[in-house]
Amino acid sequence: MQAFNACSGLETVSLPNAISIGNSAFLNCSALTTVDISGVTGTLGNNTFKNCTALTSLNVSGATIAGNNTFENTGTLANADFSSLVSLGAQTFRKTAAVALSFPALTHVGNASDPTSGLVFWQASNLKTIDFPMVEVINTGAFNSCTSLESITFPATLTSLTENNYNMFKGCTSLANVIVEYTTFIPLGYNPDGASVNTSIFADVFGATLTIPSSVNATDYTTGDVWKDFGAPVLNVNTHEAALGWDFYPNPAKDVVTIQNIQSQHADITVFDLNGRILLNKTINNVQSEINLSSLNTGIYLFQVKTDAGAFVKRIAKQ
Known part of the structure; x- marks a missing residue:
């Protein structure tokens, strides 16, 4: 249903009680901002907000799936809530002007049943950062031609990379940091004829820093096919957190995060959202404490921990 297709004067839409949105509903609404x-x-x-080039504020917090080309050629999406999205279709964010995107619940970058439905962020040339702490599958060419992309984190939920990841970062000439959080080595390989099965994942990526978990044998990455092209990896920043004797669980959390501190240090904990707003403060002195997140929306939160022995920031996902 192309309800507002090509309504070039439409600037604001508020339908908080709508339960479904059809294909091409706001296609070519070039003045739509909110x-x-x-x-x-x-x-x-499919194509719901395609060519909505002025779109900056968007609340789709209840939607779980985005179709093909849903946000193609949109505006900056600077104030967007995608907190329930778990799956994206082919070319969902192609050519978006977004600089930073966050998907706290996302598990599939591309159609879950069709690994060839890729190119999700193809030609999103302004995109610098993306956060998807729950992602499990990334389809073909997901970030192809994202020329401004600076950093990518593969969370612990992403346990393998295969031929379905062909051309994942092709043309990503600004990519400077690749962070792997899965605590078991992820092998990549070459064909017997010398052609690489997985090399195209990092095509056009040169001089990037590879960061791996401290629990992984670094030799696997320094000698492993494709990975060895990064040079010597850096140990994960969470090493400092572990060295200070801290543990946070569960992560992701639904309501309560348990904090263990084996040294029973005095600590001041501040919880921020990704916009830097302070949401909670707590001082602890015990071996075990809890922070209740039930009043917070689904999303990613930053726990800043300050002790006499040092400080660090822990990222927690709220489901």
Whole structure:
């Protein structure tokens, strides 16, 4: 249903009680800047916001799936809530002007049932950072031609990279940091004829720093096919957290995060959102304590921990 297709004068849409949005609903609404359709709990149709080049504020917090080309050629999406999205279709964010995107619940970058439905962020040339702490699958060419992308984190939920990741970072000439959080080595390989099965994942990426978990045998990465091209890896920043004797669980959390401190240090903990706003403060002196997140929305939060022995920041996902 192309309800508002090509309504070039439409600037604001507020339909918080809408339950579904059809294909191409706001296609070519070039003046549209603000949308609230937070009541939609299912799928955002194909081409829903395609060519909405002025779109900056978007609340689709209830939607779980985005179709093909749903946000192609949109504006900056500077104030966007994608907190429930778990799956994206082919070319969902192609050519978006977004600089930073966060998907706290996302598990599939590309159609979950079709690994060839890729190129999700193809030609998103302004995109610098992306956060998807729950991602499990990334389809073909996901970040192809994202020329401004500076850093990527493969969370612990991403346990393998295969031929389905062909051309994942092709043309990503600004990519400077690749962070792997899975605590078991992820092998990549070459064909017997010398052609690489997985080399195209990092095609056009030169001089980037590879960061790996401290628990992984670094030799696997320094000698492993494709990975060895990065040079000597850096140990994960969470090493400092572990050295100070701290542990946070569960992560992701639904309501309560348990904090263990084996040294029973005095600590001041501040919880921030990704915009830097202070949400909670707590001082602890015990071996074990809890922080209740039940009043917070689904998303990613930063726990800043300050002790006499040092300080660090822990990223926690709230489900």
